[in-house]
Amino acid sequence: MSDAMTAVLRVACPDRRGLVAAVAGAVLGASGNIRAAEQHSDPISRRFFQRMLIEVSSEQAEVLRVSLQDLANRFAMAWRLDLQGHQPPVALFVSKQLHCLHDLIDRFDRAELAGRLALIVSNHEVGIREGERHGVPTLFTPFGDRSVAAIEAEQLAALAEARIELLVMARYMRVLSPKFLQTFSGAVINIHHSFLPAFAGGKPYHQAFERGVKCIGATAHYATDALDEGPIIEQDVVRVSHRDTVPDLAQKGRDVERVVLARAVRWHLEGRVMVDSGRTVVFA
Amino acid sequence: MSDAMTAVLRVACPDRRGLVAAVAGAVLGASGNIRAAEQHSDPISRRFFQRMLIEVSSEQAEVLRVSLQDLANRFAMAWRLDLQGHQPPVALFVSKQLHCLHDLIDRFDRAELAGRLALIVSNHEVGIREGERHGVPTLFTPFGDRSVAAIEAEQLAALAEARIELLVMARYMRVLSPKFLQTFSGAVINIHHSFLPAFAGGKPYHQAFERGVKCIGATAHYATDALDEGPIIEQDVVRVSHRDTVPDLAQKGRDVERVVLARAVRWHLEGRVMVDSGRTVVFA
């Protein structure tokens, strides 16, 4: 193959006998080579999910697309084939706490993440300055006397212009409207600084301190209308003790927030996350 | 010292200047030797907590008790001195799930825990058989047509007779009445099979599955009137994935339940846990 490349194939459909053979057969029929594959048949939802890493030429990819469309009709299968080199443009939303932003910028710089950092949006000047310092386009949307609708309209226009495919709320302390989230359905990842469903809402470290928990956590999830209730992508915790004050919890929490959010963003960009009735399938 | 032994001294009082010097001075005045000491001055409650491991003879211990009573008056200090060899009698309450019971029996056998297993209480015959197999006295209190009050009266009588100092709910699936808990205030440890405050109540693994969390946890806490809201002693988590069904969560959860409960029981029996307005100070 003169232009052999790696591609990510994802399929999702009602579970049925013969699916694995059918998809593998389509890849083989297009002379593609399966490098890795993972699948999940959910016993509750009765749905089938598969992610394959395949080697194909661009010509073979076209053949494969035709076969997949046949399978789509036969199995009511949703599918998506992303060719190597597709670097989805990503926007980061941030308020005043910059640790997640710094961490993600650093990872984009090191090419750890399979996307392109295309826009930084902030309601605070510190967030904007950080974007400028790294040469990333920025949009400053302070919450002053303008309506939320006007602000969101401006944000949506910028996202559309930059053709953003993933929006990451990297400690963005504003709620996005249902309308906004519908526009980006399944493509907004938020980091919440608690081990959800414990301590939803705005002051999780204060709540954790008052309850006297012995670990604090962080949760990366898709943002949906229902605040802090979207499908969870990743969680982790860190131990704390009676000696930790609220600022201590916040400091320890930052380390776990950064790692949890980074994993979720990486997995999403590599096509490893699929949503199944409010829960995620993560082929990590 | 002909009969030198190790003793655990615990004090708690309003925080004031000079406390550390006063307590250390009392130990020195009694010719005792401090082997280890930990203290905590809580910035919120303004209370002081200290645990010391000291070497004293029984004669010196008497001198120390007199000095401590002086300090008690001067500093409004609660104190307790436990001499080596004091092995508090412990009761285990269990229903049908025996993994925590097995684990604790095993640890008592290996002398990992600074107490004596004196009684096993169960509302199921499997729990009773397990006690008999290990030669531990048992009390069978099935929940049939008798009133809860009658059952608890029988349990309290047995606990009193065995002079129980710590009651461990090792997956005992019945709620103890407020009256019962008052009798044993601060001396009942429960294991809840979730990372509290997430998933309080009776079906935590089902709830965890439905929410799609990526870690499940266990919480050991002192039992109080307010179900699942007593002071937390220890927590830990284990990772799970979309592949785990509810029985899988229960299986993975058992491993973390056992370890979390065992740590809490060990720390309690070693005098490492002190309660401060709904939260615990754990000198682990």
Next chain:
Amino acid sequence: MSDAMTAVLRVACPDRRGLVAAVAGAVLGASGNIRAAEQHSDPISRRFFQRMLIEVSSEQAEVLRVSLQDLANRFAMAWRLDLQGHQPPVALFVSKQLHCLHDLIDRFDRAELAGRLALIVSNHEVGIREGERHGVPTLFTPFGDRSVAAIEAEQLAALAEARIELLVMARYMRVLSPKFLQTFSGAVINIHHSFLPAFAGGKPYHQAFERGVKCIGATAHYATDALDEGPIIEQDVVRVSHRDTVPDLAQKGRDVERVVLARAVRWHLEGRVMVDSGRTVVFA
């Protein structure tokens, strides 16, 4: 299917295009249904490994076996199909430390492990008594004046008679001879009480203490001629501090030893572990 059952299919062979489609096709051709599948194409060894959970009747299983034999010839493929209900007989070897033995007995009792506890072998009477107490056949092989060869011959005879398929060294403090291990090649799991390759040899907790490490670990691995160098199946660690003495390390270590060994045994019995040039592929 009148007698539908779940079966585990494992294949291993040189990596080649078309393998996934071929195996999935064979299952489909036998009217089987793939419930779950995992695969790995190793970039270094260039070998392909796959584990499938399939639903088949016993009649379909026969059809499948024929197809698999064809694939075996075509792809130089090793394969194995284990039908539901196959409960491999397991032997546990133990010396004086019984915590891993207790833990595994407990898990066999709860049917957490897909095997049958068929024999307990010990060079100490405490190990034998434990087997008897649980009604498990035992073999007492003390190391006195008999030669190692004579002892191993007796052990091998007992293992053969009980048709043992997996031997677990659950803190068995004797080295098995190369000849013995060859007989049970790939079917002996050992737990080593350190995070290998750190602290190989007989006194890992002493070494860990002297080096002043901040975590201690445990390693479950297949036993091979080269002591403590067999393929690693599972590892985990637990935090320790300057306050921990060697006995404290041993106590904390027991908790991680038990869990690490149990995971390795479970995965092995569920056909999730495959060996690839000194390393393991674990479809956990």
Next chain:
Amino acid sequence: MSDAMTAVLRVACPDRRGLVAAVAGAVLGASGNIRAAEQHSDPISRRFFQRMLIEVSSEQAEVLRVSLQDLANRFAMAWRLDLQGHQPPVALFVSKQLHCLHDLIDRFDRAELAGRLALIVSNHEVGIREGERHGVPTLFTPFGDRSVAAIEAEQLAALAEARIELLVMARYMRVLSPKFLQTFSGAVINIHHSFLPAFAGGKPYHQAFERGVKCIGATAHYATDALDEGPIIEQDVVRVSHRDTVPDLAQKGRDVERVVLARAVRWHLEGRVMVDSGRTVVFA
């Protein structure tokens, strides 16, 4: 107290009866207030270590110093009293891998670390540029045709001029000479990208891959003449699997390297780390 401040008092000496009372008495005698205290009596080395957080005025601190000097003579006690506001100048040494450098700069910016970032030394231009971008003084010491002795002399001069009290090797891939390390004895922290003592040397991720370990780790330790054998301050691990290639290990490892190094630096700067015959006492 018009100028009350927080101070950190550290003492170390042979263990003897009366030490705690003596030190607490000295603080009380100077009208200081103990906010927190931790101590350790090592059963092997028979040495006593204590760290106290106290409230004193600058006048009281002078009184305290006099008393401490008395105790120093009486108990062969080494002591150190650091007043609030002392921000030790810190130097970061880095080669081409910048993730630890970025992380530490970020933490200094957020005032998470009780020191002042005063100098960045690198043998690569990328390291220097990073320092310049953040307005930190830099020293470029490429390894070309100059002797190591000449390079180290230049580095030592710069460190002396900046009055550096802590040198952090934040992935600096050059060995410092014994002479250099003697000059900075006990004040050089290195991060090694393995769970020491496993995989000492220059290629730990390659070695980890080849051995097939299931977790990889990082170790922060004081640098000594004996490469990778200095007293360990902190360690942690992260899980890996057969799917992880060497670059994957390096990526996962970076997350644990950063956190482990940051904890070690924080603890050192807060006076929480004391060395006891090749091991550390960490009052974390």
